[in-house]
Amino acid sequence: MNIRALSLAGLATLWLGASAGKIDVTSFRYQGPFVVNHPVMVDSVDVNSKKFDRTSLLATPISLETAANGREITGDVVLGSNRDAIHLLNFSIDNERYVTATLKIDGLRHHEVYLDGKKLDGDKLTLTPATHNVTIKCLTDNSSADSLHVAIESEHPGLMKINSGVEKRRFTLNDVMTGKRFSSSTLSPSGKYLLRSYYYTHDGGANTFSFDICDFASGRVLAKRTKSLRWMPKSDRLYYTRYVDGKLQLVTVDPANGSETVIANDVPESYFTISPTEDFLIYTRQQEGPKEKNADLYEIIHPEDRQPGWRNRGTLMKYDFATGMSTPLTFGNRNTGLCGLSDDGRKLLYQVSESRLEKRPTTLTSLYLLDLSDNSVMTLVEKEGFFGGAILSPDGTKVALIGSPEAYGAVGRNLPDDRIPSMYDNQLYVLDVATKAITPLTRDFDPSVDNVKWNRNDGNIYFIASDRDRRSLFRVNPTSGKIDNLNAKEDYVMSFSLSNGSNDMVYVGQGAVNSDRLYSLNTKNLRQNLIEDLSAERLDGVMLGECKPWIYKSSRGDSICGRYILPPDFDPTRKYPMIVNYYGGCSPTSRTFESRYPHHVYAAHGYVVLVINPSGSAGFGQEFASRHVNTAGEGVAEDIIEGVRQFIKANPWVDASKIGCIGASYGGFMTQYLQTKTDLFAAAISHAGISDHTSYWGEGYWGYSYSEVSMAKSYPWSHSDLYVKQSPLYNADKIHTPILFLHGDSDTNVPFGESIQMYTALKLLGRETAFVAVRDANHQVTEFNKRKQWQETIFAWFAKYLQDDESWWESLYPKKTLD
Structure with a gap:
């Protein structure tokens, strides 16, 4: 191969301020030469009557990403060959401020320039604060050598520097808006399997989703899926829905071998909860409210009536897998929502909301326990204005309640009488179904409670709470009231999952200087292990500033x-x-x-x-x-x-x-x-x-x-x-x-x-x-x-x-x- 030399003078990474308004770029990452063969001439012209032009070989598709991983070349570098070939020359510009510049390339007769993977139309560079990737794609032949010279001209050269590729790049808006994250990570009921759910946001906003089914003990991935999956509540099976012949099927998946079983052929097209006994589901049926007769004039009957769908009301329905029958559980003109089911499938906890504008608070919530075996109903909480949520204990004997310090007769309040608590300061309470007595669990606990789950395995209530500027993981014994900080390894816990049959849990979190990480935590000995670090992948090669309290x-x-x-x-x-x-x-x-x-x-x-x-x-x-x-x-x-x-x-x-x-x-x-x-x-x-x-x-x-x-x-x-x-x-x-x-x-x-x-x-x-x-x-x-x-x-x-x-x-x- 007859090699030609292009003149390049070496330099290390330096600020672009060597001369007023201009800096020579004399260090590159290089890939090539990629020899390009002339096509066989079937005809003398193409379909548009154009003759073959060898310069069109520059358009030969090639991955530009390879250029950034090329070998560094400086000084007088050997480039070219006796045959037509493509070469990739790559360098990076690092700028902490917005700047415009002109890229000057002398000596190359046939070339294209790509800025951050996008082809430039002209020689103007508009550089938002970032580390920008510049790739020059050029075509050489066996003619006399070109004398290459690359320079950047700008009114503000001091705002830029050349990054040789050894240094880390700047963190950018694109890093925030794109990339791979955890959607959720959940354990199977026994704790034997782990479902890791991801979403990847691409440039432009499109999202792709993926699901890994894993053996929890070994971490081995058993299968990868693209369909949205969830665990059945009792058995170690996953489920998803699909349309067949216009009907919605409910399908289970065996994580061990991937075999599928259709357990229902015509489930309602609504959000649903599968019962712990796995023989029925509860869903909400939306009933449309009255419509106005006149399309151009409409009456607003309530301040909330401006909201689309406010007049619609949800009622609870039970769908039986064996018969395919849907049975109404509630009826009325007030919104009804499911709060939980007992493990035996007999007790159903639900809430009913109503409006009262004349007095604070303007929304009242009542809580009821329905016995599905005889349709009897017990009132647990009536017209509570500071209600924040409820879950039923696995055995159906207690209810974990969330509410502000003013809720449930203000039993959780620890303020002087002349102070009004914040309704956003969530407290945790426990209600005894038999006596209806409500005990505050967090009255003297500063963090604000969120995302509560009752652990079937040890009987404790686990929850996330806003803990100053952190979001920490806690548990409380509902009998003794003892609260433990589980000392999660991340500043901000986003989600967690418990298993019913083991001492294992998993959680996803991030910190002030890192993205998503997934951990396991043994609820008995509190040992924690890092399962997967998406942050390490996303922040590889990125420089971040120090974060201090x-x-x-x-x-x-x-x-x-x-x-x-x-x-x-x-x-x-x-x-x-x-x-x-x-x-x-x-x-x-x-x-x-x-x-x-x-x-x-x-x-x-x-x-x-x-x-x-x-x-x-x-x-x-x-x-x-x-x-x-x-x-x-x-x-x-x-x-x-x-x-x-x-x-x-x-x-x-x-x-x-x-x-x-x-x-x-x-x-x-x-x-x-x-x-x-x-x-x-x-x-x-x-x-x-x-x-x-x-x-x-x-x-x-x-x-x-x-x-x-x-x-x-x-x-x-x-x-x-x-x-x-x-x-x-x-x-x-x-x-x-x-x-x-x-x-x-x-x-x-x-x-x-x-x-x-x-x-x-x-x-x-x-x-x-x-x-x-x-x-x-x-x-x-x-x-x-x-x-x-x-x-x-x-x-x-x-x-x-x-x-x-x-x-x-x-x-x-x-x-x-x-x-």
Whole structure:
């Protein structure tokens, strides 16, 4: 093979600042040569009457991914051959800020350029903060050697550096929005088998699902499936449904050999629960409510009547496998829901909800126990307004109840009489069916309870709870009331599964610096083992900034919990802009790795990120949570402001003049409210924020009911000091911080108008502001491409005001001369 040389000078990874506006790229990862044969000439022209052109060989398909794994070449490198061949030259550009550049390639006559796998049309590079992959695909022949020279030209070369491929890359928005995660992981009833369920989000938003059936003891994968599977409640069999001849079949699968058995041929097309005896199922039949006669005019008979489907009512039905008969279990015009079944299949626990608008709370729930053997009904709880959920014990003799501290006669309350508890602070109770006595289990337990399961094997109740800014795993003995922290190895436990016949459980969690991991836990000796680490796969080759706790003492004497994330290449001699994130409402900003406000992506863009959990959040105890009630942000805002000031004072590497803040929903309100209290922030972002407590109270789907939590027993006509004086809209003239309003124009929770009216006020006041609406989005932006654009809007706004670079913002929202 006759080799030709291309002139390349070696270099190590360096900042692109060697010369003003330009840097030579002289180190590549190389794959090739890939010899390309000329096609056999069947005819002299193709179907479009075009003659063969050898340059068309450049379009020969080849995997570009191989280039990143090629050998490093520097200096005078031998390339080419006596025959036509394709070569792949690859390098990476690392930039922590938005930058535009021009890629200059001299000497190659036939080439294509791919940026992050997408073919470039021209030589312009638009680089969002990330580590970008550049591949040059070129075609050479046996003619004289080309003299290759590659350079990047930019007005801001110092914002970029060449990554030789040895260094780790930056964490990006794409890492947050794509990749493999656990959907669930569940043990079979005996504990012999494990079902691992995954979903993979692809670029563009498509999801694919997969299921691994495993031997739990050995971890050996027995089978892989793509159909959605669940365990039968008693036997070690899986089940799924499928349509055959227009009917829905229920099919079981033997995990040992994959054999399938049809156990029902015409099951109802509804969500259902299979009984522990596996001979019947319970499902909900939806009955459509009355329709309006006039399509153009319609009567709203209840504040909830604006919600689609509110007039429909669900009743419980029993479907028998042997006969195929569906029997109604309940009847009426109130919604009925299943809470649980006893192991013998005889006792069924269900709840009935009704509305009462004239008094707080406005929704009442009653709890009943139905004996399926004789259809007798026992009332367990009647018209409880602070009900949060219930499950039946396996033997049907007790009920685990969730409710706020005011529930069940306030037996779980530990606050002074003049304080109103937060309805979002969930307590756990146990009810004895025989006596109907209710015992509080968590009255003196600070974490807020969620996701409760009764273990058939040891009789304990297992649950997840918001534990300050963590989500921890606990169990309680319902007889003694003793609570154990199971000391899960992750900060944020997302789900767990128990087996009926062993001491084993599994759980999925993540931390502040890692994605999903799956663990086993022995409930007897509490030993834990890592089963699968999806985080290691997803974060392979990724550099993350360090995450550290930030706990400070407020002037009120509180220990306020938070954390901060540093840029991945943190240099304490630099001054960094900072973004402050909070919810500022009744739920903590937990230690999750991925969220709609991806802290590690902000850090990768060169920001310090400070997360604060101010007073009013559940998970810190009843007194702390009660501060959310009837304050309309007062105290909460002061905690945030004070925390930011203390953080700045303690850390000289924060640029105190370049601090931004962001929050959504109540946190969006808090963003607006903070700006009426301080000029500390250089930029602010409010997504779906409440600007006027009164208009939100009346217009949001859940406005008045959420106000039962935040404005308990206070109404616009009785407490204008809360609804008016504490609303940002009525204090708009105090705001001088540039605020970006983001809002889905189909938001049914916080109406679109909440942002419109505040934006209008600031425009009339001549203040710096912007408003970006997300078409057809509700309270959250979930559609993949819209979410990506929404996030980039956030990044661009902060870049404009915290990094003094408006180029990203201008590229998204060019100035329009319409005034």
